[in-house]
Amino acid sequence: MEQVSFALNIVLESAATLKNESVELEKSLGRVLACDILANRDLPPYDVSAMDGFAVRSADLPGILAIAEDIKAGDMPTVALKPGQCSRIMTGAALPEGANAVIRVEDTRQISVNEVQIDLAVKSGNDLRLRGENMRAGNVVLTAGTEITPGVIGILATVKARKIEVHCKPSVAILSTGNELESLDDPVDPCKIPDSNTYALMAQVQALGIEPKLLGIARDDQDELEWHLKRGLEYDVLLVSGGTSVGVHDYVRPTMEKLGIEMKFWRVAMKPGHPLAFGLLHRTQKTSEADAVQDARRAATQAYLMDRQGSEHRATQQCAASDAFVFGLPGNPVSSMVCFEQFVAPLLRRMMGNTRLYRRTVKARLQHPFSMKPGRTEFVRVQLSSDESGYLASSTGTQSSGVLLSMARADGLMVLPACCTGLPAGEEVIVQLLDGTEFQDDPGYRE
Amino acid sequence: MEQVSFALNIVLESAATLKNESVELEKSLGRVLACDILANRDLPPYDVSAMDGFAVRSADLPGILAIAEDIKAGDMPTVALKPGQCSRIMTGAALPEGANAVIRVEDTRQISVNEVQIDLAVKSGNDLRLRGENMRAGNVVLTAGTEITPGVIGILATVKARKIEVHCKPSVAILSTGNELESLDDPVDPCKIPDSNTYALMAQVQALGIEPKLLGIARDDQDELEWHLKRGLEYDVLLVSGGTSVGVHDYVRPTMEKLGIEMKFWRVAMKPGHPLAFGLLHRTQKTSEADAVQDARRAATQAYLMDRQGSEHRATQQCAASDAFVFGLPGNPVSSMVCFEQFVAPLLRRMMGNTRLYRRTVKARLQHPFSMKPGRTEFVRVQLSSDESGYLASSTGTQSSGVLLSMARADGLMVLPACCTGLPAGEEVIVQLLDGTEFQDDPGYRE
Numbered sequence: 001m002e003q004v005s006f007a008l009n010i011v012l013e014s015a016a017t018l019k020n021e022s023v024e025l026e027k028s029l030g031r032v033l034a035c036d037i038l039a040n041r042d043l044p045p046y047d048v049s050a051m052d053g054f055a056v057r058s059a060d061l062p063g064i065l066a067i068a069e070d071i072k073a074g075d076m077p078t079v080a081l082k083p084g085q086c087s088r089i090m091t092g093a094a095l096p097e098g099a100n101a102v103i104r105v106e107d108t109r110q111i112s113v114n115e116v117q118i119d120l121a122v123k124s125g126n127d128l129r130l131r132g133e134n135m136r137a138g139n140v141v142l143t144a145g146t147e148i149t150p151g152v153i154g155i156l157a158t159v160k161a162r163k164i165e166v167h168c169k170p171s172v173a174i175l176s177t178g179n180e181l182e183s184l185d186d187p188v189d190p191c192k193i194p195d196s197n198t199y200a201l202m203a204q205v206q207a208l209g210i211e212p213k214l215l216g217i218a219r220d221d222q223d224e225l226e227w228h229l230k231r232g233l234e235y236d237v238l239l240v241s242g243g244t245s246v247g248v249h250d251y252v253r254p255t256m257e258k259l260g261i262e263m264k265f266w267r268v269a270m271k272p273g274h275p276l277a278f279g280l281l282h283r284t285q286k287t288s289e290a291d292a293v294q295d296a297r298r299a300a301t302q303a304y305l306m307d308r309q310g311s312e313h314r315a316t317q318q319c320a321a322s323d324a325f326v327f328g329l330p331g332n333p334v335s336s337m338v339c340f341e342q343f344v345a346p347l348l349r350r351m352m353g354n355t356r357l358y359r360r361t362v363k364a365r366l367q368h369p370f371s372m373k374p375g376r377t378e379f380v381r382v383q384l385s386s387d388e389s390g391y392l393a394s395s396t397g398t399q400s401s402g403v404l405l406s407m408a409r410a411d412g413l414m415v416l417p418a419c420c421t422g423l424p425a426g427e428e429v430i431v432q433l434l435d436g437t438e439f440q441d442d443p444g445y446r447e
Numbered sequence: 448m449e450q451v452s453f454a455l456n457i458v459l460e461s462a463a464t465l466k467n468e469s470v471e472l473e474k475s476l477g478r479v480l481a482c483d484i485l486a487n488r489d490l491p492p493y494d495v496s497a498m499d500g501f502a503v504r505s506a507d508l509p510g511i512l513a514i515a516e517d518i519k520a521g522d523m524p525t526v527a528l529k530p531g532q533c534s535r536i537m538t539g540a541a542l543p544e545g546a547n548a549v550i551r552v553e554d555t556r557q558i559s560v561n562e563v564q565i566d567l568a569v570k571s572g573n574d575l576r577l578r579g580e581n582m583r584a585g586n587v588v589l590t591a592g593t594e595i596t597p598g599v600i601g602i603l604a605t606v607k608a609r610k611i612e613v614h615c616k617p618s619v620a621i622l623s624t625g626n627e628l629e630s631l632d633d634p635v636d637p638c639k640i641p642d643s644n645t646y647a648l649m650a651q652v653q654a655l656g657i658e659p660k661l662l663g664i665a666r667d668d669q670d671e672l673e674w675h676l677k678r679g680l681e682y683d684v685l686l687v688s689g690g691t692s693v694g695v696h697d698y699v700r701p702t703m704e705k706l707g708i709e710m711k712f713w714r715v716a717m718k719p720g721h722p723l724a725f726g727l728l729h730r731t732q733k734t735s736e737a738d739a740v741q742d743a744r745r746a747a748t749q750a751y752l753m754d755r756q757g758s759e760h761r762a763t764q765q766c767a768a769s770d771a772f773v774f775g776l777p778g779n780p781v782s783s784m785v786c787f788e789q790f791v792a793p794l795l796r797r798m799m800g801n802t803r804l805y806r807r808t809v810k811a812r813l814q815h816p817f818s819m820k821p822g823r824t825e826f827v828r829v830q831l832s833s834d835e836s837g838y839l840a841s842s843t844g845t846q847s848s849g850v851l852l853s854m855a856r857a858d859g860l861m862v863l864p865a866c867c868t869g870l871p872a873g874e875e876v877i878v879q880l881l882d883g884t885e886f887q888d889d890p891g892y893r894e
Contacts, residue, residue: 154647200601361891444808
């Protein structure tokens with residue numbers, strides 16, 4: 001039985017980042033840049049005003065200055081400032097010759113149609129932005145591996161990257177197994193268990209920006225299971241829930257072995273999530289990482305050159321992972337979701353080129369004592385609140401792995417190391433934030 | 448000039464949650480339930496095993512037991528256990544009559560084809576899940592207002608909620624203003640400023656799950672601006688960037704007033720983001736909040752009844768906000784993005800029914816001294832790292848509102864109150880996490 005971190009290493013070292021594809025700027029949020037982005041211009045293109053106000057010669061201040069002209073944003077100045085002169089200037093407009101500073105309009109008093117009084121003195125460079133301060137043509141402004149956030153999209157628009165080379169998303173298939181499962185479209189049968197895993201896993205995959213293929217339910221029959229697994233292995237990552245524990249009726253293990261899947265581990269020392277299996281099916285068209293790096297370099301240069309010509313980047317590349325990865329997730333809905341967060345999400349994110357693979361963690365104080373048997377790393381569903389000292393964590397109640405409601409109510413997973421035998425109230429603990437906790441119900445700061 | 452919290456209250460109290468629409472389960476991630484969800488069955492439907500192992504009479508233990516039958520998940524037991532008997536049982540399978548506990552297979556030793564030796568003793572109820580422990584038919588399992596996370600989707604699948612009533616998403620339009628702007632499709636003109644605001648705002652809206660309409664660039668001409676604003680006011684929320692500061696060439700303010708927009712404020716005491724305006728255009732078909740609550744109740748009952756019949760929920764409702772909201776955002780790209788996070792995102796989330804409106808905050812220790820002029824709440828772009836004590840924050844460098852790269856590099860915004868004159872290194876500060884910081888580059892826990 002593997003430790004969590006050992007198993008996680010096995011999973012992560014199995015996978016390389018996928019090749020590139022070209023996406024439209026409008027569809028690029030959350031993707032990861034596959035090549036460096038170079039500036040196509042100097043920004044600002046000349047020294048510009050950082051404020052609405054007056055462009056001045058700092059040596060003239062304080063004093064009453066004659067207004068030489070109005071420089072609107074987008075216009076170029078036409079008058080070079082002589083001593084005693086200033087120009088009205090808009091934020092972002094080019095500084096006139098002779099000027100070396102800007103005074104914002106709030107700090108001035110217009111005393112006649114052509115004159116403004118300025119009572120303060122400033123140094124050269126006040127409220128200016130210098131040419132090339134933000135970016136210089138030809139310089140790298142964003143490096144390969146950058147996750148595309150709204151701020152990054154602002155930069156991409158600035159350098160006119162209409163199409164962007166990003167790492168491909170893996171294709172993901174989801175299969176549930178077990179005679180006891182009732183599908184979403186079946187009528188209610190009290191003898192059956194509704195298949196929630198397919199949809200909870202679907203949503204976990206969607207939360208990473210990937211639309212998975214739902215393969216449905218494979219019954220406990222070796223031929224049927226084999227047929228479903230073969231379909232699933234056409235995807236980059238196959239998630240199979242149920243059927244991997246040690247009961248005699250489980251067909252998943254022998255069928256996976258029969259299909260040539262190289263199983264890396266079958267169990268992990270964690271709770272919930274004990275029966276977690278991981279394996280891979282080697283495919284032929286293996287691309288080495290070195291090739292991928294070279295491809296990215298080539299793409300970067302190409303993209304830059306094409307940008308300069310105002311044309312579009314090269315067409316979308318075909319991209320496929322070299323191996324197919326298979327997870328045998330526990331049939332219990334909570335266990336399955338917890339295993340997804342710990343192992344599947346980091347793998348999928350690595351394949352997409354992300355370097356941040358793990359759910360954000362915060363420290364919290366435990367609100368009540370918690371006892372556990374040592375030997376397995378525990379992921380305890382908790383709700384978070386906060387007081388002056390920071391976050392407070394309290395268990396959602398029952399930690400039975402069958403109780404999916406506790407997962408729906410959880411803000412995070414408190415992680416307790418395998419050596420732990422329990423904690424008193426007030427102890428500091430680590431909580432992994434779950435999906436949906438990106439926002440909070442209070443601004444969290446005071447003015 | 449309004450304080451941030453005062454302005455935020457004005458914004459939030461202007462908007463009500465939007466009406467409902469029906470969406471497919473597969474499209475519901477991130478939406479907010481508009482009505483309570485009731486259980487359509489008992490779960491588990493009977494007492495079931497929580498493990499793969501043997502169903503036993505606890506009084507028989509420890510001892511050697513005769514195996515009466517195999518109960519697979521999905522099958523019903525056929526043999527009632529007599530003293531000295533047990534049944535092999537799969538996780539999730541129904542407990543046979545007479546049994547009151549389960550022993551997991553790892554704790555047993557099969558000594559012949561029909562006999563198993565169990566060396567430990569357990570209490571009644573060991574490794575069982577009782578009928579209705581997870582949910583009881585007719586009880587509320589999820590309340591209106593719940594954000595649909597993967598765990599919630601698991602519950603929705605469990606109760607066969609194929610279509611779900613959620614709050615509508617607001618329609619959002621984005622307009623940039625200014626003669627100095629160069630659009631993404633224009634050739635590079637060094638005298639112009641590339642329009643990054645349209646795309647950065649687009650991505651911020653997309654990050655909330657809304658696909659905005661991009662209206663392009665309105666030039667500094669009253670008629671053109673009026674035409675664009677009129678188009679924008681057909682949306683629930685209109686974001687106008689640029690043109691709201693106090694320069695003489697700004698046309699936005701008079702045009703907004705001419706169009707009957709009731710402006711609530713024009714400036715906020717914050718940095719960056721000073722010239723931030725907010726107003727609303729009253730529309731006729733006003734729906735009171737009381738009506739909305741009643742609608743939601745009706746929908747809940749209806750949904751429950753229809754679920755019981757196995758049919759689909761009612762058709763999608765038409766939904767429109769009663770008022771149109773207009774934000775005049777600063778033209779500076781960083782200011783515009785910061786204002787979006789502080790004011791626009793909470794409004795959009797409130798309209799969608801979210802109760803968590805604000806970006807998650809964490810405490811961090813400042814890595815260097817930071818000085819500021821008091822009077823305005825500052826939102827300082829910072830990068831986060833961590834050590835044993837927790838998060839560490841350090842400024843991304845220049846805090847000029849023109850430097851969008853610093854926003855692209857920031858992990859969060861350190862919020863410093865308006866009364867603050869500066870902080871020494873080592874001080875504890877509040878950091879709002881930005882989009883893209885949901886994940887981190889380290890698991891954050893140790894085993």
